[in-house]
Amino acid sequence: MNRSAGIDRRRLEALLGGEELAWLRDRVRQRVEQGGTVSGVVRLGDPSPAQRAAVDRLMGRRPSSGRHVSASLDALDRLLREAQVCDGLVAAVAELDGPVRNRRAERRQRDAAWARVVRQAADAAEAAGGQDAPWMRRWLDELVETGLLRRLAGDAAAGGLLLAQAQTVLAALPGDGATTAGLAAHTLGDSHSLDDGRPLTTLVLKGIQHRGGIADPGRLPQGEERRALWATVGVLGDELSSTVLALGLHGSQSVGGSTLTEETLRLHAQAGEPIRLTLSQLLRQPAAFDRLAGATVFVCENPAVVAAAAQRLAATCAPLVCVEGQPSAAAQTLLRALAGAGARLAYHGDFDWPGLRIGQLVMDRFGAAPWRFATTDYLHAPDGPPLRGRPARAAWAHDLADAMAARGTAVHEEQVLDALLTDLTATSPSAWASPGSGRA
Numbered sequence: 001m002n003r004s005a006g007i008d009r010r011r012l013e014a015l016l017g018g019e020e021l022a023w024l025r026d027r028v029r030q031r032v033e034q035g036g037t038v039s040g041v042v043r044l045g046d047p048s049p050a051q052r053a054a055v056d057r058l059m060g061r062r063p064s065s066g067r068h069v070s071a072s073l074d075a076l077d078r079l080l081r082e083a084q085v086c087d088g089l090v091a092a093v094a095e096l097d098g099p100v101r102n103r104r105a106e107r108r109q110r111d112a113a114w115a116r117v118v119r120q121a122a123d124a125a126e127a128a129g130g131q132d133a134p135w136m137r138r139w140l141d142e143l144v145e146t147g148l149l150r151r152l153a154g155d156a157a158a159g160g161l162l163l164a165q166a167q168t169v170l171a172a173l174p175g176d177g178a179t180t181a182g183l184a185a186h187t188l189g190d191s192h193s194l195d196d197g198r199p200l201t202t203l204v205l206k207g208i209q210h211r212g213g214i215a216d217p218g219r220l221p222q223g224e225e226r227r228a229l230w231a232t233v234g235v236l237g238d239e240l241s242s243t244v245l246a247l248g249l250h251g252s253q254s255v256g257g258s259t260l261t262e263e264t265l266r267l268h269a270q271a272g273e274p275i276r277l278t279l280s281q282l283l284r285q286p287a288a289f290d291r292l293a294g295a296t297v298f299v300c301e302n303p304a305v306v307a308a309a310a311q312r313l314a315a316t317c318a319p320l321v322c323v324e325g326q327p328s329a330a331a332q333t334l335l336r337a338l339a340g341a342g343a344r345l346a347y348h349g350d351f352d353w354p355g356l357r358i359g360q361l362v363m364d365r366f367g368a369a370p371w372r373f374a375t376t377d378y379l380h381a382p383d384g385p386p387l388r389g390r391p392a393r394a395a396w397a398h399d400l401a402d403a404m405a406a407r408g409t410a411v412h413e414e415q416v417l418d419a420l421l422t423d424l425t426a427t428s429p430s431a432w433a434s435p436g437s438g439r440a
Contacts, residue, residue: 007086007095015085016076016092020054024071025093028100035104038077038089043070113156118144121163128171132211136170139210143203152199166203169194170211174234183235196226205229213392214326214357228326232361236329242279244331245324247306248317249275249297251287252341260285272314274306279330286337293342297321298424299335299368301349301358302413309424318424319343326358335366346371348420351378352410356392356401363396372419375400381411 027042047069055069077089086092094100125136143149153159172187184194194201208229250269251262261281268275297319309317323331345368349355362368374397394400
């Protein structure tokens with residue numbers, strides 16, 4: 001007799017082995033893996049003669065007939081124990097066909113482990129307190145509801161580590177001009193931990209979306225959108241691919257002569273030509289804007305405004321910066337430099353939900369005032385396409401979002417170009433600003 005760990009292998013194979021009884025062993029495995037009990041009767045429809053004979057022999061009965069053949073699991077379990085072949089049916093199946101897993105119990109254990117991970121992250125968010133707690137809860141809810149965290153991490157232990165790292169990075173924002181590599185090195189000790197394509201980077205970018213109120217559940221940011229998201233929290237990416245468009249923007253002459261960026265700005269402004277500045281230029285050859293202290297610099301959302309201003313106004317255009325949607329790192333760097341020099345930023349964007357979010361960001365972060373961006377400006381403009389997406393707030397005009405929702409249409413900058421260009425011909429703020437007009 002060959003016994004291993006209390007199992008008589010030879011007798012077990014003679015009793016329950018072979019292909020003829022494989023279906024019975026499979027039924028036992030399925031019940032255990034699904035969290036069921038190994039008891040009751042199992043039946044096989046349309047058995048082969050060999051299968052029927054094997055079951056009848058196993059059960060110690062006369063040859064049976066009919067469309068089914070059946071076996072009592074309780075009787076088999078008792079037989080194996082009393083005959084000291086092995087410790088019941090589950091042990092028999094594990095010995096003959098490999099380990100039997102209780103998948104339902106494993107799933108419950110995994111779910112409990114994931115629940116602990118998310119609860120710990122939620123507790124950390126609550127402990128941090130302040131204005132970050134609400135959006136961080138929404139972020140965690142999305143990661144759980146969409147299954148994104150599980151897909152990225154694989155198991156609860158890895159998920160807990162990713163969440164803790166993501167919260168560490170998010171707590172360090174805004175980055176105030178740091179690069180992603182610098183932010184990663186400072187917060188996590190690994191300059192590559194926030195590289196594109198990494199699971200941690202995806203979690204952090206989703207957090208930034210919720211932080212800024214621009215989350216799109218289930219959708220992951222891609223390409224330029226990712227760089228723009230980093231830029232919303234003052235983190236820089238590629239210094240050459242990030243750019244900003246401007247027209248009529250003069251820099252001050254630096255002590256000891258102009259920088260390359262100042263000279264480039266001067267030449268383009270004199271020629272009435274738009275200029276596209278890279279983040280690299282703004283960082284390595286920074287321009288001083290002292291001469292714009294107290295002056296108005298207009299900021300728009302769409303390149304169409306710059307194109308029209310260059311065509312109609314050329315060198316007579318007032319200083320104009322275009323953020324081109326969600327402000328890039330370059331755009332934010334330029335706006336920060338202008339605001340720091342004392343320029344008065346005046347912002348106009350599309351009257352749609354993304355446009356309100358962009359406007360709120362520019363006003364909150366750089367102290368811009370609204371430029372023809374009030375409720376009355378919206379109501380007096382022609383209808384545009386239908387409003388789509390999730391509504392946004394407009395803190396500078398508390399009734400604007402309600403008015404837009406009631407009307408149901410967007411108003412894009414291209415529809416109000418004439419009014420914007422009229423302002424851009426002004427030589428002083430008093431020529432275009434008036435109380436209650438939605439202008440700075």
